[in-house]
Amino acid sequence: MSTSPEMHDRHSERDTLDQLLSAVRSGQSRVLVIRGEAGVGKSVLLDYLARNASGCRVARASGHEYETELAYAGLHQLGARLLDLRDRLPDPQRDALMAAFGLSTAPAPDRFVVSLGVLGLLSAAAEERPLLWVIDDAQWLDKASVLTLAFVARRLLAESVGLVFAVREPSNLRELAGLPELALGGLGDSDARALLDSALPGRVDELVRDRIVAEARGNPLALLELPRGLPPTELAGGFGLLDTTPMANRIEQSFLRRLDVLPAATRRLLLVAAAEPVGDVSLLWRAAGRLGLDAGSAAPAQAEGLIDLRGRVRFRHPLVRSAIYRTATLPERERAHQALADATDPYVDPDRRAWHRAHATTMPDEDIALELELSAGRAAHRGGVAAAAAFLQRSTELTPDPAERGRRALTAAKATFDSGAPEEAHKLLALARLCPLDDRQNAQLTHMRAQIVYALRRGSDAPPLLLAAARRLAPLDSEAGREAYLEAMEAAIFAGRLNEGGPGEVATAVRDAPPAGRSPRPIDQLLDGLATRFTQGYVAGVAPLRDALTAFGRDRGDENALMRWVSLPWLVAGDLWDDETWHELATQAVRRARDAGALVALPLALGHRAFVHVHAGEFAAAASLTEEADAITEATGNAPAKFAALVLSVWRGVESTARPFADWGLQNVVGRGEGRGIGGYGYATAVLYNGLGQYDLALTFARSACEYDDLGICGFALVELIEAAVRSGAHEEAVAAFRRIEERTNASGTDWALGVQAWAAALLHAGEAAESRYREAIERLGRTRVAVHLARAHLVYGEWLRRENRRTDAREHLEAAYEMFSRAGAAAFADRARRELLAAGATARRRTVETQIMLTPQEGQIARLARDGLSNPEIGAQLFISPRTVQYHLGKVFAKLEITSRGQLGRVPQSRF
Template identity: 85%
Template sequence: MSTSPALCDRRNERDVLDRLLTSVRSGQSQVLVLRGEAGVGKSALLDYLVRSASGFRVARASGHEYETELAYAGLHQLCARLLDLRVRLPTPQREALEAAFGLSAAPAPDRFVVSLGVLGQLSAAAEDQPLLWVIDDAQWLDKASALTLAFVARRLLAESVGLVFAVREPSKVPELDGLPELPLAGLGDSDARALLDSALAGRLDELVRDRIVAESRGNPLALLELPRGLTPTELAGGFGVLDVTPMANRIEQSFLRRLDALPDETRRLLLVAAAEPVGDVSLLWRAAGRLGLDADDAAPAQSAGLIDLRGRVRFRHPLVRSAIYGTATLPEREHAHQALAEATDPESDPDRRAWHRAHATTAPDEDIAVELERSAWRAAHRGGIAASAAFLQRAAELTPGPADRGRRALTAAKATFDSGAPEAAHKLLALAGLCPLDDLQQAQLGRLRAQIVFALRRGSDAPPLLLAAAERLAPLDCKSGRETYLEALEAAIFAGRLNDRVGPHEVATAARDAPPAGTSPRSIDLLLDGLATRYTRGYVAGVAPLRDALDALGRDSDVDMRWVSLPWIAAGDLWDDETWHELATRAVRLARDAGALIALPLALGHRAVVHVHAGEFAAASALADEAEAITEATGNAPARYAELLLAGWRGVEPDAQDGLDRGLQNALARGEGRAIGGYGYVSAVLYNGLGRYDAALAGARSALEYDDLGIAGFALVELIEAAARSGAHEEAAAALRRLEERTAAAGTDWALGVQAWSAALLQEGTAAESCYREAIERLERTRVAIHLARAHLVYGEWLRRENRRVDAREHLGAAFDMFDGAGAEAFAERARRELLTTGATARKRTVDTRDALTPQEGQIARLARDGLSNPEIGAQLFISPRTVQYHLGKVFAKLEITSRGQLIRLPASRF
């Protein structure tokens, strides 16, 4: 196949693209990001790819600089021809797509349900024919499209789908970070000279040629375009070529020199086309007609190769568009946008009309502001939070009345914050603060400002700001005020020992003095009251009200996803393994059902921690991996506590300690004081497992320097064992008294079980044995199997020291089997060494890693064993049914079975 001149010296790149197509044809999905500066040949390679994709169903899209705030604008270019396949999707996904693309009046969809719907569409389309999606100028995709496409790119596997992006450097598209990349550099000197010669009508002095080649750095577009703006005299002598501006600006200047030669009417027509990125030719002509322009005015630009108006408006290069728009005067842009607004149908496309109207004026205009506000509502309704924020921001800027301007700026700030842009939201709050606001609005402004501070730093600055906002809101809006108290308490708990200004006790005291919830308190009102009691009157007094709150939350079907973490942490603080399990399971289910990938990683982390304590390390690892994949796709802050806890219990010291060190430094940089307690506890677990009790004692001491909710109790257990083994008996006894105060008040089998084995460590004779037996009996009734294994281990060690070898073997063997089956290597090795001293032997289980299930394969196997279909598994794990089937094929081969029904007969330890 012949190639264009712009593909000189691109054999390696073409080979990569050819292999991509071959792989997709064979049923293996492929994703690739082409990165390079403007003009380096990305678009030419995409053209080559499309021409080579024989037998493929191809869809192309291009990001547009002036469409970045219109939600799903880029995605719609790709999905428009696949929407008929939505009938094959599960109802939530189909409805989400219809709402996102304005095909229904359904409530606003979560953008990640939309993502799953797009993944389902791709999978369905690829069943009939290989599919190729090509996205040029991805740096200008709207946020919703970029997140959706990045999500899809990370979930493709066993579908005949190719997804190729082109991104301009140095532009940054964080959503695409981590995907396979193909960086593009300039051409080599010989190919650059050949390409330059192809663009010249006559001969060129060798020295001038070398100078142009050197200054272009082999950039193909620069080689083709720069000489066209120079006179023969300049080319002959080399004058006018040297320029130190960035390459994109230099190429733009080349285009501008060519534009200067065009008639005024042609340049006005090009400006209208540049201001309207949809590419609708009929809309362009309607707008042009309002400015007195016609087809004859387009001819010079078409002849110059700057624009193509056949079927769709396409510029020769995005730099042509940016050069035209960027150099136009403000009045010229306003006239172009006004013509486009007048030519846009207010019924079929009211939002784009409003956007053009807003850019057609700089003067305040209430009518336009109202129209923008309506567009913001529609954008939010479709799930375009970023678009809604952009509409509201422009509405505030164009509002003539100061009171309405303040209201709109405040609303815009909230939408901007919700869209994930806290710094931009802060600027809008400054605008709102300059306007007259009533008392409630002032309080809402203070709350949002505090929320932004918490989002940006998560340190000690946020609690006093949130507390002040709560105190101001409570008399004006009791519900919002109490929610803000709870936010302040969460911020204070999060900041932990790094909070030297307003701690949980101060927030709790203020919350107890605030207006009560009334006769019908919500579950989160009970949670606030319970936590306030916990921090003002102590652990024992807080048990009953917190238990009431957790019971109410369990019955509350409408609880907001914002309140997932605090109840779960409180349940762990109460040693309530059943509620702990139920809250985590429910949080994952709700987040999955809603497709809420913002909340899902946190919920997955909670559920993974529950699995760790249940001794189900494989399941915990799968959930931790899933949470990490989602945070990478969404760009959210990582939630890696479960991953580090798992490393601590596994007991592989180099890996665990390295992760602890890096995690602690990252947490401290973010101001997460609570993390110090968490990492201290995990360190104590790690070193108790390894039998390095001095190091374990240091970790536990660090954890217990502050009463971190949901951590301090666990750390006391580790400290007692480490201190008892290190000879620090007085310290161990003091810690036991602190532990007994908590566990006796909690009264659960988990609490009383760890209390019993901890007490046994400090006793002798029949008293010690009675405690060990009580610990095992109680923990056998719980979900926390890893703690039951610990009870067997310490009892077996005691029996061995009492020279009761036969009895010791029973409990040490049980401990070894449980630890080894879970993957707790250090504790298993500790049990194995003790068994050897009794004369017994224990062999580590060896599994050929080629036959070991990966965490994702294990998770799929468990769901299939539970009776879920491939589409149901795919919906839970955010992968396509074809990918589920692909993984199940590998599961069956590794487990040496042939059907899903055989999974039921296999022990859970196999996966």
């Protein structure tokens, strides 16, 4: 196949695209981001890709600089024709897609459920025919579309789907970071000269040729366009200094020189076309008619090859569009937008009409401001939070009444904050402060400022701001005020030792604040319980906090509220040594997050559930969940939740991997100002060194953890401190720590609490007193879910029996500990038990990796779900992957397990999963 002049060179790039197409046709997914400066040839390569995609269903979209406010506009270009496959999707995904595309009145969809729906559509379409989506100028896609496509790109695997993005550099489009990339540079000198020669008429002086090649730096569009702006005298032999302005600007200037010679009517028509990014030719002509322009106005631009009006409005290059629009005067732009607004049907496309009206004026106009506010509501209903924020910001700017402007500024700030732009939200709050606000609005402003600070930095500066906001809001809105108090409590708990006032300051304020109403919500009970816990002490807080946990467990009301407060109840359950509620809350949180498609909350819930699995000795399940959490946070761009992975690492007990991970975790939390993480780091590292038998180090880290009463950590760390202190000869320190834990565990009264107390007491006693407590610990912990603690009870009892020279009895418990730790994968504790067994006269051998191939964490999770009877679509919905990807992994599972069907999974030993 011959190549056009624009395709000089690019042999390796075309090979890359050919390989991508080959993979897609063979049933594999491929994603590629082509990056390069304006004019370097990205669009030409996309044309090559689409032209050679025989056998594939191809859809193309292009981002437009002036359409970033319109939610899902880019996705609509790509996916509208696939909606006939929507009945193949689960109901929540189908409903979310219909709402996002404005085809239903369903509630506003979570954008991640929309993303799952798109993933499902792609998978369904690819079953019929390989599918290729090509997206040009992705840096200008609307926020909702780019977030959706970035998520989908990271979840594709075994579908016959290709996603190829072209992004102009420099760009701040972070959502595509980490995806496979093709960096597109300039042509080599010989190809650059050949392309230039194809564009230049007649003979050109060598000095001029060298100058143009040097200035263009291999940029194909520059090589084709820059000579068009040179007068004949320059082409004949003149030369000057190299231009150092950015390449995009120079190409724009070249286009402008070509535009300057066009008739005024033609330039006006081009401006209308540039102001309307949809490319609707009929709309263009309707708007042109309102400006007195006819078809003849387009002819000169078409003759110059600057615009194509066949089917859709297409400019020669986006730089033509931007050159036309940016150089027009403000009155000229306003007239163009007003003509487009007048030509747009207010019933069929009210949002685009409002958008054009907003750009047709710089003067305050309540009518337009109200239209924009209504558009924002429709955008939010479709799940376009970023679009809603953009509409509201412009609505605020055009509002003439100061009081109404303040109200809209607050609303815009909230939408902007929810869209993930806290800095922009802060600017809108500054605008709101300049407007007359009532007491409630002032309180809302204070609250939102505090929330922004907490979102930007979860450190010690957030709790006092949230507390001040709660105090101001509570007298005006009791429920909102109490939620703000709970936010302040959460912030104080996470700031921990780095916050001077601590949770106690918030707790004191809560006790003095108006109480909850007659029917307190679970979050009201949680707030009151925490206030008691941090003012009257652990013992006094047990009963009200237990009631709060019961309320959270049975509540089936506001799912959003329950998802918002997923962490605090779970931390409280651990703090109370309530393993059943701890397990249930984590399981419930994962289920709710999966059902809702709440991918912001899900990684946190998965971390909680993984933490529970670690304590249950189910390390493989924990690893699977942490891997899933990592994949989701990578796909969504949210902050990773790593504490469960850290705890899993230290319980596995490989110092060379666990210690660097722990050190990284400490630096990370200190950098964010999360003092609670310091306690978590101390606890985790103490576990590591107790397992390794390096008790002096374990004692140092446990001391650090126990210096502050971190909710859900301090109690666990006290256990580590007692063992480390006893083994290090720090008897008095161990006794002091035991008194602290005895008070807590007596108040809790659960088998986990009293089992740990008995184990700790046994370490401090001798003779019959020690033995009875060891036996009590094993009995009580044997009735719980916390298998690793039961294994440790067997271990310390076996160690004590060996020192008592009761070798036969010691071997029984040491073998139990060794078996439990080995099965879980707790290498350090297992090795500690093995050494004791050898000292007790047993012939224990180190366990080696089994010869059979083990499943990856994700394969294990899919295998477990398939064994439990879930279908591929159900597994895919739970794990946020497509059914085809589930089948792909199951194929690998069957091969590794040497089985041929799902029905045989039930006969595979649990250890293989």
